[in-house]
Amino acid sequence: MPPPPPQRNPWRYLRDADVLHAAVVTLLAVVLSAGLVWIGYVVHVWRIAGRAPTTLPGRWVVLVFGRQLVANEPERDYRGRLARALVLLRQRMAGRVLLLGGRSGGTRSEAEAGRAWLQRQGLPDDAQVELEQESVDSLENLRHARGLLQGGDRAEVLPPVALLTSRYHLARCLLLAQRLGFDGHPVAAEDALPRTPRYIALLLMEATYLMWIDLGVRWAGLIGHRRMAARIS
Incomplete structure (x- = not known):
């Protein structure tokens, strides 16, 4: 019997020196800019979320992209992504x-x-649906998907891909996909951008994640920290 798929554990990053290094750099950037850097990322995330096609x-x-299960x-949000995928399959777009x-x-x-x-x-009946179930976050999602699409041959050219996820999550997925060599195009799960308090909170959280990732990568390139830069490659 194969081993069970890995378990999601976001707290593992708090033990990662490179991630904490990026967090310190990000915090300094926010403080020194009086929050303007973070506002810029909020605008970017909001713009992509609002303009993405369906x-x-x-x-x-x-x-x-998956999301944490509830009662298995x-x-x-995950049902919304799956429902959009089903529409694309039925309309022969996928x-x-x-x-x-x-x-x-x-348990699954x-x-x-x-x-x-x-x-x-x-x-x-003719839908071609494959599972990637070894990943525990968006970066690993894309890294393992790249391996599946290349068939283990890193020299093989990746096909253009549609990144289907919730609108609040699109900007982060696009950035990671670009870093990993994808020609990625956003597809939104929701018909339009929700304006509920919950959704706005998710957009703000995603802007923070995106800022953390982007500034960390830029800083690693600036100081020549190869290991840190290679974390998203």
Whole structure:
């Protein structure tokens, strides 16, 4: 029997010296700019979230990002992503779908739970749906998806991909995909950008994550810290 998929554990990053290094640099940038740097990232995240399309021209490889399961089932945001993927499959806009996500508190992976949900909703018989269930965060989602698409051959050119996720999550996924060599195009799960307090809080949180990642990578390049820069590559 194969080993179970890895478990999501965001607290592991608090033990990572490079991540903490990036956090200190980010905090200094926010303080020295009186918060203007963070506001810039908020605007960027909001703009991408609001402008992202929900359809695709032609047939694409679609990467569907998972989210932590609740009672071993997809929660609201993840169901929205899966529902959009189902629409793309039925409209022949998705030629190949990769469901991304390892274990996050349940007995099965996010990818496996996502496939089961799609099957209950009436997955087309000819749908090409694959599971990536070794990852525990968005960066690993994309890194493992890259391996699947290249078939283990790093020299093989990656096809353009559609990054399907919730609107608040798109900016971070686009940045990570670009760093990993993808030609990534955003596709939003929601028809329009929600304006609820919960959603605004998620957008602000994503802006903070994005700032942390982006400034950390830029700082690593500036000081020639190869190990730190290689964390997102």
